[in-house]
Amino acid sequence: MNADLINKILKKRTRQKAYSILSGEELALIEKNTDAILENIGIDLHDDPISIEILKTLGATSDGIRVKVCGKTLREHIRTHAPSSFKWRGKTPNNDIVVGGDEQIFAPVYGPPEIHHGDGNLKPEKKAHSFKNTLSTLSDYRHLVSLCDASKSLQTTGFMLCFLHDVEEKNRPIEMAKAHMELSDKPFMGTVVSEEGLKSVIEMVGRKTSQSECNLLHMINPSPPLRYQQNSLKCLRAAALSGEGVMITSYSMMGATSPVTIAGVIAQGYAEILIGLALTQLYKPGCPVVSSIFGIPFSMSSMIPTYGMPNTSLIQLISSQLVHGLGIPVRGDAGVTSSKLDDAQAGYEGGMNLSAAMSSNADFVIHTAGWLHNGICTSPGKLIRESEALEGILF
Amino acid sequence: MNADLINKILKKRTRQKAYSILSGEELALIEKNTDAILENIGIDLHDDPISIEILKTLGATSDGIRVKVCGKTLREHIRTHAPSSFKWRGKTPNNDIVVGGDEQIFAPVYGPPEIHHGDGNLKPEKKAHSFKNTLSTLSDYRHLVSLCDASKSLQTTGFMLCFLHDVEEKNRPIEMAKAHMELSDKPFMGTVVSEEGLKSVIEMVGRKTSQSECNLLHMINPSPPLRYQQNSLKCLRAAALSGEGVMITSYSMMGATSPVTIAGVIAQGYAEILIGLALTQLYKPGCPVVSSIFGIPFSMSSMIPTYGMPNTSLIQLISSQLVHGLGIPVRGDAGVTSSKLDDAQAGYEGGMNLSAAMSSNADFVIHTAGWLHNGICTSPGKLIRESEALEGILF
Numbered sequence: 001m002n003a004d005l006i007n008k009i010l011k012k013r014t015r016q017k018a019y020s021i022l023s024g025e026e027l028a029l030i031e032k033n034t035d036a037i038l039e040n041i042g043i044d045l046h047d048d049p050i051s052i053e054i055l056k057t058l059g060a061t062s063d064g065i066r067v068k069v070c071g072k073t074l075r076e077h078i079r080t081h082a083p084s085s086f087k088w089r090g091k092t093p094n095n096d097i098v099v100g101g102d103e104q105i106f107a108p109v110y111g112p113p114e115i116h117h118g119d120g121n122l123k124p125e126k127k128a129h130s131f132k133n134t135l136s137t138l139s140d141y142r143h144l145v146s147l148c149d150a151s152k153s154l155q156t157t158g159f160m161l162c163f164l165h166d167v168e169e170k171n172r173p174i175e176m177a178k179a180h181m182e183l184s185d186k187p188f189m190g191t192v193v194s195e196e197g198l199k200s201v202i203e204m205v206g207r208k209t210s211q212s213e214c215n216l217l218h219m220i221n222p223s224p225p226l227r228y229q230q231n232s233l234k235c236l237r238a239a240a241l242s243g244e245g246v247m248i249t250s251y252s253m254m255g256a257t258s259p260v261t262i263a264g265v266i267a268q269g270y271a272e273i274l275i276g277l278a279l280t281q282l283y284k285p286g287c288p289v290v291s292s293i294f295g296i297p298f299s300m301s302s303m304i305p306t307y308g309m310p311n312t313s314l315i316q317l318i319s320s321q322l323v324h325g326l327g328i329p330v331r332g333d334a335g336v337t338s339s340k341l342d343d344a345q346a347g348y349e350g351g352m353n354l355s356a357a358m359s360s361n362a363d364f365v366i367h368t369a370g371w372l373h374n375g376i377c378t379s380p381g382k383l384i385r386e387s388e389a390l391e392g393i394l395f
Numbered sequence: 396m397n398a399d400l401i402n403k404i405l406k407k408r409t410r411q412k413a414y415s416i417l418s419g420e421e422l423a424l425i426e427k428n429t430d431a432i433l434e435n436i437g438i439d440l441h442d443d444p445i446s447i448e449i450l451k452t453l454g455a456t457s458d459g460i461r462v463k464v465c466g467k468t469l470r471e472h473i474r475t476h477a478p479s480s481f482k483w484r485g486k487t488p489n490n491d492i493v494v495g496g497d498e499q500i501f502a503p504v505y506g507p508p509e510i511h512h513g514d515g516n517l518k519p520e521k522k523a524h525s526f527k528n529t530l531s532t533l534s535d536y537r538h539l540v541s542l543c544d545a546s547k548s549l550q551t552t553g554f555m556l557c558f559l560h561d562v563e564e565k566n567r568p569i570e571m572a573k574a575h576m577e578l579s580d581k582p583f584m585g586t587v588v589s590e591e592g593l594k595s596v597i598e599m600v601g602r603k604t605s606q607s608e609c610n611l612l613h614m615i616n617p618s619p620p621l622r623y624q625q626n627s628l629k630c631l632r633a634a635a636l637s638g639e640g641v642m643i644t645s646y647s648m649m650g651a652t653s654p655v656t657i658a659g660v661i662a663q664g665y666a667e668i669l670i671g672l673a674l675t676q677l678y679k680p681g682c683p684v685v686s687s688i689f690g691i692p693f694s695m696s697s698m699i700p701t702y703g704m705p706n707t708s709l710i711q712l713i714s715s716q717l718v719h720g721l722g723i724p725v726r727g728d729a730g731v732t733s734s735k736l737d738d739a740q741a742g743y744e745g746g747m748n749l750s751a752a753m754s755s756n757a758d759f760v761i762h763t764a765g766w767l768h769n770g771i772c773t774s775p776g777k778l779i780r781e782s783e784a785l786e787g788i789l790f
Binding site for chain 2: 021022310
């Protein structure tokens with residue numbers, strides 16, 4: 001046997017059958033409501049006329065920033081052009097990974113503005129409350145990239161592992177990309193801080209790609225309810241035209257930026273992602289995409305979203321059915337929690353959501369390791385614990 | 396609307412569709428191996444000739460304690476006689492619950508010899524390592540029954556919530572039953588310490604039951620590999636003949652008392668439970684039963700079973716498909732963990748197993764709350780945390 005085959009057998013990452021909780025009839029009912037939203041209410045595309053013009057080629061109508069369009073037409077366009085899987089390139093060919101292939105891909109936490117020092121394990125001999133969140137630095141960032149690089153279960157080092165409070169704003173995307181390129185050969189994600197930042201990171205990477213390949217995957221979200229902001233639309237276009245990957249996620253706070261019910265957040269979220277996905281395939285047919293609908297209950301008493309709840313797991317399962325129905329890779333979210341420490345609550349909430357992401361057969365699972373406290377901070381200790389626990393599942 | 400209907404709507408315990416990870420063909424392959432075990436190897440029934448004699452009416456042959464029998468005949472007998480659901484009676488009719496009905500039933504931990512004092516929440520201001528396991532007492536037991544009674548998510552107070560080290564051995568079943576009867580109106584399980592103990596608790600309860608009803612549910616396990624011991628066989632018979640419920644679970648340590656693979660433990664475990672289930676329906680056609688196969692990886696380095704692993708979740712899902720295929724209620728196991736404290740590991744392992752138990756659509760889920768440290772101790776604090784977390788899922 002050659003080394004590739006041995007490696008494949010040793011990896012043993014066989015996927016489970018997807019857990020499909022809704023019937024075809026139930027999914028059709030959601031689709032019907034999504035189509036009513038797209039056709040009768042519409043989606044606002046702010047300050048970016050090019051997006052509106054190109055959607056008109058699919059029959060969209062617009063009166064200013066609001067676009068109304070036929071949902072079925074969008075789905076047909078996506079199904080015709082978007083790839084069911086794509087290669088995400090690492091620094092060397094043996095670090096390339098396939099999104100939508102035989103393996104589920106796991107990525108670390110993305111986005112926290114702070115860091116939680118301490119080992120995150122709450123060892124009895126340490127007093128947990130002495131661990132304070134602090135503003136994260138470039139040095140923290142580079143340490144986190146190295147941890148992701150060393151992990152056997154994370155196939156990518158992600159991006160935005162924490163904010164760089166000690167780096168000037170305009171230099172942050174470059175410093176982050178440098179860390180990923182210098183400290184790891186694994187694929188990493190792109191920046192969406194601005195169109196210029198996005199283009200400069202694409203330029204830094206410098207590798208050529210062909211059809212159904214990308215070097216970077218860009219997290220581009222609508223701003224629910226039923227709205228895309230200018231920066232998202234510009235970044236989406238720049239990434240797609242450069243042949244780079246785009247991940248579209250409707251990320252709603254249930255009861256605040258979407259209806260409070262599971263059915264409601266999914267109908268709305270599906271309308272939002274259909275617009276973004278159609279745009280990618282209009283700009284560049286065959287553009288690598290990943291998508292999902294993510295819903296978090298919004299607490300009416302504390303006015304914050306609460307992560308790691310069972311509602312989120314159910315939305316994951318249903319969203320996966322809808323997005324796989326479009327013939328494209330699905331995003332999953334694991335490891336999310338409201339807990340401020342890596343305690344029983346963090347373990348339980350993250351574990352339940354990881355279960356849902358895995359059994360939904362999501363192709364690209366983000367926030368797998370290191371997420372703490374509603375995503376306000378990254379915990380290096382939790383990143384290690386979750387990465388190791390996932391190894392126990394995968395290998 | 397009447398109070399019952401309002402109550403039903405408020406409860407909102409709707410079941411999800413079951414997560415069936417194996418195809419019909421794959422299940423048939425397991426069944427084929429199970430049948431080969433039953434027909435060619437056989438199961439040992441120790442020191443209980445009556446069990447062997449009655450199995451002969453289904454065509455079994457025996458040379459001493461070993462019984463060989465046709466698997467298909469056992470399954471047909473079970474499918475013909477065992478009820479798909481049954482009523483488990485509480486002290487008053489409004490505490491009755493249906494196992495195999497619209498709701499999943501959740502029960503607390505069963506069996507730990509010790510108790511873990513401390514709140515189990517690892518609050519930062521407390522040093523966790525100062526909490527030692529101690530030998531549990533009747534007073535602990537009564538406290539645990541009250542906690543289960545107060546829980547909204549546990550519909551039963553279970554049994555054997557911890558050992559009674561301060562009560563003489565022969566009085567323990569009676570003292571436990573007294574605690575359940577005095578402190579709660581919810582249904583509870585029976586004792587299987589001995590045939591005499593079992594009969595004495597049935598007598599204490601004293602309620603009459605009719606077809607497809609029981610007052611007590613008895614946890615009767617084979618002793619893998621491929622063996623039932625005398626006490627299990629006697630308790631099984633006594634419970635069935637009294638018209639009380641029997642729960643048959645093959646509880647294997649993978650690599651120690653069963654093959655190390657998932658397919659192997661399931662083929663063996665299925666053979667074991669078919670024998671026990673057939674016996675219940677031979678003694679009393681229509682006897683209320685619950686069943687499942689539970690597998691825990693056995694650590695070859697530390698020589699102990701390791702609870703809360705992903706293998707156990709997969710076995711749960713497959714076991715549920717097989718047992719639901721027999722047309723009877725399925726047991727699930729949630730909340731199990733190897734962790735010695737209610738920390739991130741306990742939360743994560745228990746959460747993953749709870750996910751599997753729920754998505755497998757298990758009818759009766761045990762160890763839902765309070766299990767700690769490989770089942771060596773009960774944690775009242777963890778019992779409260781898990782019971783409250785489950786409320787968040789169910790209501």
